[in-house]
Amino acid sequence: MTELSATAGRAVEAALAAGAGAAEAYVSHEGGREIRVHGGEVESLTAAAQSGVGVRAWIGGRVGYAYGTDLSASGVAAIAARAAEAAAVADEDEFAAPAEPTTIEALPGLSDPSVGSWGTAEAAELALTVERTALAHDARVAGVEQVVYADSSDRVAISSSAGVAGEYEASSCFAYLQAMAEGEGARETGLGFGLARGPAGLDPEAIGAEGAERAVAMIGAAKPASRSCPVVLDPTVAASFAGLIGGALGAAAVQRGRSPFADRLDEELAAEALVLHDDGRDPAGAASAPFDAEGVPRRRTALIEGGRLRAYLYDTYSANRGGAASTGNASRQGYRSQPVVAASNLVVGTGTETLAELLARAGEGIFVTDVAGLHSGVNPVTGVFSVGASGRMIRAGEPAEPVREFTIAGDLLSLLRSVEAAGAESRWVPFGGSVRTPPLLVGALAVSGS
Amino acid sequence: MSELLDPAVAERVLARALANGGRFAEVFAERRHGLSMSIDESRIEAVQSGAEQGAGVRVVEGGTTYFAHVDGLDPADLERAADEAAAALKGERSEPRGLTAVASTPLPIEQRPEDVPAERKAALLRELDERARGAGAEISQFTSSYAEARREVAVANSEGLLSGDDRTRTRIGAQAVARRGDTVETGAETLGAHRGFELLEDDPGLIAEQAAGKALTLLDAGPAPSGSMPVVVGGGFGGVLFHEMTGHGLEADHIHKQASVYVGRLGRQVAQPLLNAYDDGRLPNEWGSDAIDDEGTPTQKTQVIEDGRLVAYLYDHLSAERDGVASTGNGRRESFRHLPLPRMTNTYIAPGDATPEGMIAEVENGFYAVSFAGGQVEPATGDFVFGVSEGYLIEGGKVTRPCRGATLIGNCLEALMAIDAVGDDFFMKTGICGKGGQRVPVGTGQGHVRVGAMTVGGTEL
Numbered sequence: 001m002t003e004l005s006a007t008a009g010r011a012v013e014a015a016l017a018a019g020a021g022a023a024e025a026y027v028s029h030e031g032g033r034e035i036r037v038h039g040g041e042v043e044s045l046t047a048a049a050q051s052g053v054g055v056r057a058w059i060g061g062r063v064g065y066a067y068g069t070d071l072s073a074s075g076v077a078a079i080a081a082r083a084a085e086a087a088a089v090a091d092e093d094e095f096a097a098p099a100e101p102t103t104i105e106a107l108p109g110l111s112d113p114s115v116g117s118w119g120t121a122e123a124a125e126l127a128l129t130v131e132r133t134a135l136a137h138d139a140r141v142a143g144v145e146q147v148v149y150a151d152s153s154d155r156v157a158i159s160s161s162a163g164v165a166g167e168y169e170a171s172s173c174f175a176y177l178q179a180m181a182e183g184e185g186a187r188e189t190g191l192g193f194g195l196a197r198g199p200a201g202l203d204p205e206a207i208g209a210e211g212a213e214r215a216v217a218m219i220g221a222a223k224p225a226s227r228s229c230p231v232v233l234d235p236t237v238a239a240s241f242a243g244l245i246g247g248a249l250g251a252a253a254v255q256r257g258r259s260p261f262a263d264r265l266d267e268e269l270a271a272e273a274l275v276l277h278d279d280g281r282d283p284a285g286a287a288s289a290p291f292d293a294e295g296v297p298r299r300r301t302a303l304i305e306g307g308r309l310r311a312y313l314y315d316t317y318s319a320n321r322g323g324a325a326s327t328g329n330a331s332r333q334g335y336r337s338q339p340v341v342a343a344s345n346l347v348v349g350t351g352t353e354t355l356a357e358l359l360a361r362a363g364e365g366i367f368v369t370d371v372a373g374l375h376s377g378v379n380p381v382t383g384v385f386s387v388g389a390s391g392r393m394i395r396a397g398e399p400a401e402p403v404r405e406f407t408i409a410g411d412l413l414s415l416l417r418s419v420e421a422a423g424a425e426s427r428w429v430p431f432g433g434s435v436r437t438p439p440l441l442v443g444a445l446a447v448s449g450s
Numbered sequence: 451m452s453e454l455l456d457p458a459v460a461e462r463v464l465a466r467a468l469a470n471g472g473r474f475a476e477v478f479a480e481r482r483h484g485l486s487m488s489i490d491e492s493r494i495e496a497v498q499s500g501a502e503q504g505a506g507v508r509v510v511e512g513g514t515t516y517f518a519h520v521d522g523l524d525p526a527d528l529e530r531a532a533d534e535a536a537a538a539l540k541g542e543r544s545e546p547r548g549l550t551a552v553a554s555t556p557l558p559i560e561q562r563p564e565d566v567p568a569e570r571k572a573a574l575l576r577e578l579d580e581r582a583r584g585a586g587a588e589i590s591q592f593t594s595s596y597a598e599a600r601r602e603v604a605v606a607n608s609e610g611l612l613s614g615d616d617r618t619r620t621r622i623g624a625q626a627v628a629r630r631g632d633t634v635e636t637g638a639e640t641l642g643a644h645r646g647f648e649l650l651e652d653d654p655g656l657i658a659e660q661a662a663g664k665a666l667t668l669l670d671a672g673p674a675p676s677g678s679m680p681v682v683v684g685g686g687f688g689g690v691l692f693h694e695m696t697g698h699g700l701e702a703d704h705i706h707k708q709a710s711v712y713v714g715r716l717g718r719q720v721a722q723p724l725l726n727a728y729d730d731g732r733l734p735n736e737w738g739s740d741a742i743d744d745e746g747t748p749t750q751k752t753q754v755i756e757d758g759r760l761v762a763y764l765y766d767h768l769s770a771e772r773d774g775v776a777s778t779g780n781g782r783r784e785s786f787r788h789l790p791l792p793r794m795t796n797t798y799i800a801p802g803d804a805t806p807e808g809m810i811a812e813v814e815n816g817f818y819a820v821s822f823a824g825g826q827v828e829p830a831t832g833d834f835v836f837g838v839s840e841g842y843l844i845e846g847g848k849v850t851r852p853c854r855g856a857t858l859i860g861n862c863l864e865a866l867m868a869i870d871a872v873g874d875d876f877f878m879k880t881g882i883c884g885k886g887g888q889r890v891p892v893g894t895g896q897g898h899v900r901v902g903a904m905t906v907g908g909t910e911l
Contacts, residue, residue: 038707044515044789047534051521052502065498069521079501086487086497089568093493120538145709145830180709180830187711189830223905226676256491257591258627338498376824376837377857381627381636386674386857386907388826388835405833407857407907409676448676448859448907 004029005167007071008159011055014080016161020057020087022098023080024160024294027053027071028335032152033120037127038144045120048152052335057083058098062090065338095320099294099330101163107290107298109283110170112198115151123149126204127175133208134179134192138216142182145189149175151199156289164295172286173198174430179211183219190214191236191370195286195428214369218390221402224449230365230420231408231445232358232394235427237368238348238440242276243432244378244385245412246343249303249311250329251318253380260383260413261309268307270416274440275349276304278313280328285345286434293330293339301327304416305349315341348437351422358423358441360397366447367392367399368408383412386448406449418443455479455604457549457612459525463507464546464608466532471541472509472516474768476607477532478744479505479523480786484599485568489575491591492583497568506786507531510768511539519787546608554741554748556616557734559646563598563620566647571596574622574650578658582626585662588669590634591627594658598647605746613746619737619891620649621880624658628665635671635854637664638823638839642880642891645735664821664840667852674841674856674908680816681858681904682809682844687821687879689894691901692727693797694827694834695862696720698885700729700754700762701780701792702769704829711832711863712760720760721866724802727755729764731779731795737880738796738893745781745790752778754797766792784888791886796893802872806898809871816844817906819858824881832862857907865901873897 001009008025015023034046053076054067064086068079127149134144151173159165176193192211194202233241253259261269280288280298291297294316302310314322315330318341331342359367372388379385386409393400423438460477467475483501487494505528506519518534520527563571575594582592597620604614621642628635639657643649683691696712704710712720731749733739742748745767754762765773766781769792782793810818818841825836838856842849878895 039513041512042514044517045538046789047518047537048787049520050504050787063495063497065496066500067498068501069503070501082499082501085568086499089487089497089572090495091493093495143708145707178709178830187830189709189828257629336500338496372828372833373824373826373835373837373857373859376822376826377835378837379636379855382634382854384855386837386855386909388833388857388859388907390833404831405859405861405905407676407835407859407905409674409855409857409907409909411855446676446909448905450678450905 002167004155004157005159007053007076008157011053011076011080012159012161014077015055015057015083018081018084020059020084022058022161024056024098025053026335027157028154030152030154032150034150035124035127037131037147040128042124053079054335055080055083056338057087058096059087061092061094061096062087063096064090067335095317097316097320098160098162099164099296099316099326102297104166104291104297107281107288110168110288112171112201114198114200115153115171115173118199123199126199126202129204130175130177130208133205134177134212137209137212140181140183140216140219141179141212143180145178145180147177158295160295166291166295168290170289171197173202175202175207177208177211179215181215181219188215188218195430218402218404221390221404223405224366224393224403224447226448228444228446230362231442232362232367233440233442234369235437235439236429236431237371238437239429239435240371240374240432241415242346242348242435242437245276246278246346246433248380248383248412249313250341251312251314251322252341254312255318255321258381264309267309269309269413270304270307271419272307273351273421274304274416274419277302277347278329278343279347280344282345284428287344292328293332296326296328296330298328298344313341313343315339343433345434345436348426349422350424350426350438352424353421355423355439358421358439359394359399361421362394362441363397365394366403367394385409385411406447409446409448415442454481454523454602454614455606457551459528460606460612461549463528463532464606466529467507467509467536468544468546468608470536470539471544472511472539474510474608475546476605477505477507477528478786479604481602482600484597486595486597487571488593488595489579490593492579494572494575504786505531507535508789509535509539511541515789517789547610549606549612550610552611552613554613554615556741557644557739559618561647563618563647574654577655578624581655582624582658582662585659586666588628588630588666589626589662590629594622594624596622603744611746613742615741617644617740618646619644620646622654622657624661626662626665628669630669633669635665635668637661640880642737643735644737644739668854671852671854673910674853675817675843675906675910676908678903678905680813681901681906682813682816682818683899683901684820685873685875685897686877687894688899689798689896690822690825690881691836692799692896693794693894694825695866697794697797698827699829699862700764702763702765703792705763706769706772709830715760718760719758721755721758721869723758724872725755725758725869726800727798728753728800729794729797733796736796736878736893737891743779743781744783747777747779747781749779749795764792764794766790782890784890788888793885793890794883794892796878798878798895799872799899801874801876801897804871804873806873806875809873809898809900810844810849811847813844813847818842818844818849834862835859853908855908859905859907865904868902869899870902871900873899
């Protein structure tokens with residue numbers, strides 16, 4: 001048994017000794033680095049190491065949580081005792097229980113050795129290449145606000161008094177930049193990014209070029225007139241909306257009447273063109289793992305298919321409550337957070353048309369390449385949204401002049417019904433969680449501008 | 451402070467951090483613990499207790515910052531962080547100055563939250579739940595959360611500074627869902643301060659009724675209008691408008707990267723003469739206040755807009771050094787695991803002489819944004835958005851019907867210049883501000899403010 005699993009086991013025993021009837025411990029160790037580059041120089045270089053434990057304790061149907069960084073025997077015992085104390089404060093909930101142990105299949109492909117083998121100078125050079133490429137890509141690129149490169153190697157172990165035991169290792173890596181272009185008396189920005197399991201999987205030239213192209217494309221952007229029109233959502237934008245939909249399909253929100261999808265299982269609520277899966281086992285997806293945050297195997301779940309709502313996402317608690325089985329969607333952001341139900345990787349189904357064909361089908365409309373204000377402009381309970389947007393007009397089926405400073409508004413259910421086509425090519429996007437999506441053609445959305 | 455960071459250990463750590471050169475080194479030590487819980491479906495749940503301690507060491511040489519952080523506060527942990535930060539440098543050893551402890555006075559906490567039994571906090575949430583559900587039969591769901599957090603910090607640097615702070619924040623939030631047939635609406639309210647449990651002595655249940663009231667009001671809402679129109683922004687969290695529109699663009703790191711629309715505008719008129727605005731990290735017990743910033747600089751009150759002229763940027767240690775000015779005490783970080791950045795503390799538009807009623811009466815057709823769910827800005831372009839959580843139409847100088855789902859959108863420079871009335875009804879609210887992946891508590895404030903023209907993004911064309 002590794003040290004991590006041993007620590008998790010000790011934490012479980014300590015919680016039981018402190019009066020818990022059942023307990024679960026999640027221990028993680030993360031080692032990583034972050035490199036920020038600006039003006040041809042390394043601006044900052046961060047070496048990060050952190051370890052911690054999070055303990056859930058049950059006293060009957062009362063559950064409490066505690067976490068901490070002190071992994072010594074006495075430290076772990078103190079954390080476990082605090083979890084039991086916390087449980088004593090909570091109210092009884094008949095559905096609260098630890099996950100039942102099931103066979104966990106290994107999931108290869110989560111670690112890329114290049115995270116460990118690339119030296120800092122090599123990784124810094126990758127970030128510098130991103131910046132250089134963006135600056136050289138177009139004379140109108142006036143600067144790069146920042147290039148950020150980060151990678152990490154994480155180990156996770158889980159153990160519970162119910163018999164759950166598992167451990168895995170995963171690496172991750174990303175780079176992004178914010179390029180700035182100047183023209184027509186204004187400054188525009190453009191984001192370029194790449195995601196992989198290790199630096200060897202990143203293409204710095206492509207990342208730099210994307211940022212430059214997005215910034216330059218916005219030069220001369222003006223406010224469009226208010227209208228209702230067809231809209232093509234770029235994958236970065238489609239991902240944000242997929243994330244909102246995936247969030248609202250979590251059984252916790254549904255069961256508590258705080259989701260626009262409550263009481264709609266099997267209902268025909270989406271256009272045929274919109275297919276959505278949750279896939280926690282695709283090694284390319286950042287959220288993939290052999291098991292979820294409470295030790296239940298990750299899996300693939302069809303959410304919207306054939307125009308119908310096929311399933312909600314469950315963790316153990318919401319599954320107990322809903323008379324369903326967990327879909328392996330307990331999620332946590334490290335040891336500091338107790339598990340909650342959430343999408344793993346959302347995968348939007350592809351269609352057959354290229355982006356150019358989607359624009360041609362839209363005819364007269366707007367190609368939305370960026371949205372802003374999702375955290376404040378979307379009501380997750382009602383699904384009503386109004387978010388800031390920028391992009392390009394679509395005229396006679398072709399991308400035309402850039403537009404900015406407008407909003408697109410509607411509600412998630414109407415949006416699902418008005419998706420007319422999905423593009424043939426999809427990409428992984430780190431917005432809305434971890435999402436793989438093609439561009440989407442939406443029949444009509446309200447656009448507010450001048 | 452001395453308990454967190456022994457001066458002799460700190461000197462040794464700084465010397466090790468500079469073992470391979472560097473013109474500046476700093477060690478930041480922190481111990482944090484917190485408790486949170488919530489009520490949902492009238493049941494206390496998500497009771498959570500956390501405790502972390504660790505340190506971050508940075509070394510600066512040329513334009514590069516080398517940073518490492520570790521868990522734990524033993525001398526060996528701190529030395530490990532120093533060695534890791536120094537590992538990538540290749541120069542000659544430099545010597546830190548001897549440390550001189552600077553006394554700071556942490557904000558007074560009357561009743562330490564950790565001394566209050568957890569059951570009393572649970573009872574408080576039950577009271578909020580009853581108050582919200584008592585506000586109307588159409589309240590179908592109510593959730594409320596309680597959170598307390600204490601951060602003890604100490605910082606020492608190679609220029610001889612040694613200081614510390616002890617910060618306790620308490621906050622409650624309430625969210626209500628109202629339902630009438632197929633219509634569902636939500637309302638939210640928060641109360642928070644850099645204070646202890648005494649914050650909740652008065653009438654904490656009021657926020658539950660306020661949240662419920664907003665949700666109930668919105669049941670009668672129609673779609674929000676679209677297009678450009680005069681907008682009257684409510685007091686308190688309405689100050690998030692200034693926070694996003696101007697505050698972020700004044701943070702010196704954005705200025706240095708030419709990534710702010712306020713570059714080159716110092717001393718210039720950016721607003722009407724009626725506008726005065728401040729960043730003030732010393733407001734007594736305000737949510738965004740601290741005794742010192744996270745680099746040991748005492749917090750201060752900085753006027754950023756004087757009679758419509760831009761008069762100051764917001765600096766941390768390194769950006770101030772670069773401009774040859776003094777830090778404004780705005781070097782803040784989320785935790786010992788993060789590098790400090792120039793960040794706002796409490797940012798506000800000072801009270802003016804207009805009345806809310808008067809500025810609304812002057813609007814023929816417009817929008818009244820009473821409260822916001824939040825906002826976002828791209829400092830380099832100045833483009834911003836704000837999600838309105840409670841908004842109304844203004845017709846013929848009167849507030850008429852409530853509107854759902856509106857976002858305000860615009861560009862900083864135009865919108866700031868378009869503020870043509872500032873109200874006398876000033877107050878502050880709490881916010882959590884994200885930048886560079888770091889979240890810090892900030893205060894925002896103002897009285898009612900009117901923007902002559904701004905785009906309202908609704909669905910009614």
